[in-house]
Amino acid sequence: MRKLKLIWDFRGPNALKTAEHHTIHLKEYVSIEKLNIDITGFEVLSDMHAIAFMVVDEQDMKPIRDALKPHRGQLYQE
Incomplete structure (x- = not known):
């Protein structure tokens, strides 16, 4: 099962x-x-x-993405 890294970017x-x-x-x-x-x-x-992130299973991503509104995402590799 693929894992996705949801990312929130912060600058300054x-x-x-x-x-x-x-x-x-x-x-x-x-x-x-x-x-x-x-x-x-x-x-x-x-x-x-700097970034904050959360790693989720691909199948669980949509409701979490919709609730938390990350700025971007990418495939997670350990």
Whole structure:
């Protein structure tokens, strides 16, 4: 089964802090909705660009995408 990485982009001098904070909300969503999602987090792409992300099974992606409105997505590779 393919996994997809849903991504939220944050830019600017506060990008990292914003991505870290957004990750907290993603984890809260997983808990509230009782989803079987183990991979959430954030990454620094540059000093002015960070992302928050969540990895979901392809079959579960649409309702999560519609609820959380990620900026983009890509195939997840471990």
